Amino acid sequence: MNKSENMKDKQLSVSAIKEGTVIDHVPASALFKVVSILKLDELDTMITIGNNLGSKKLGKKGIIKLSRVFFRDDEINKIALVAPCAKLNIIRDYEVVEKKIVEIPDEIIGIAKCVNPKCITNNENVTTRFTVVSKAEVKLKCHYCEKITNRDELQIT
C-alpha cells in the first residue's frame, strides 16, 4: 500500500459545500429518523453525515451536510419532532448566510405513526395526520381516532 493511499484513509475530508444546508445538533438517536423524514435517501446531490460525534450540549450528536439542497420552513420544521434543538446553517458561496432553528409545526402529516393499533391509519391505506396539542411535550392528537401519541411512543413511518 502506498503513502498517498495511507493519507486518504487517515482523513475523510469533504469538499467545501459551496451552497446548501447544514443540519447540526441532531441527537444521535434521531439522525436516521431525520434522514427518513426528509427523504434524504432519495436525493441525488452530495450528502455527508456524521453520527455519534462528541457534543458538549447533547453528549453525542449527528450532523448532516446537504450540497445544493435548501428547505422551505414547512419542510424542515418536521424534523423538530425528533430533533427539537437542531440548528440549520444555510450556505451560499461557501459562506454561512443564515442560521435557523426548527419549530414543531401545528400539524403533522404522513410522518408519524398513530399509537392506537385500531386507528384506521394502521389498518387501511390512510396517511396519518395529527394536530400538535403540545409542542413543548410533543403530544400529537390523531385527526382520525383522536388518541394522543406521546413523545416516547413516537414512531416515524
Place this chain on the structure above:
Amino acid sequence: MNKSENMKDKQLSVSAIKEGTVIDHVPASALFKVVSILKLDELDTMITIGNNLGSKKLGKKGIIKLSRVFFRDDEINKIALVAPCAKLNIIRDYEVVEKKIVEIPDEIIGIAKCVNPKCITNNENVTTRFTVVSKAEVKLKCHYCEKITNRDELQIT
C-alpha cells in the same frame, strides 16, 4: 461570524479512524439500504457517511466509515444483495490492514421482502427466509411459498 467558524464550515474533516471498517463503492441508490441491513442506526460509535460522491466506476457512489466496528463475513456479506461491488477496508492503528470484497450468501434471513403478497411472511409475523438460487442475477427463492424474488423486485424490510 468569525473567521474560524468560516473555516469549520468549509470542510468537514473527520478524525482519522484509528480502527474500524470502511465500506466503499456502494451504489448511491443502495447507501441507505446498507445502513438498514447493517442496522447502523443502532450504533453508538462514530460513523461517517458520504453519498452521491463522484465515482469513475459507479457514476455516483456512497462510502461508510465505521469507527471501532468490525463485521464477521456472514454479517457483512448481506450487503452484497444491494451493493455487490462494495469494497471493505479494515483499519487497525490507522492503517489499512486488510481489504475484502463481499459475496452474496447462500441464504438470506430477515432482510428482504417476499414478492408474493400472499406469502405467510407478508401476512403473519414470520421472518423472511430465502435461498439464493442465482448469485449472479440475485434471484431469491422464498423458503415458505417458493416464489422467486428478482433483483428489481427486491425490497429491504
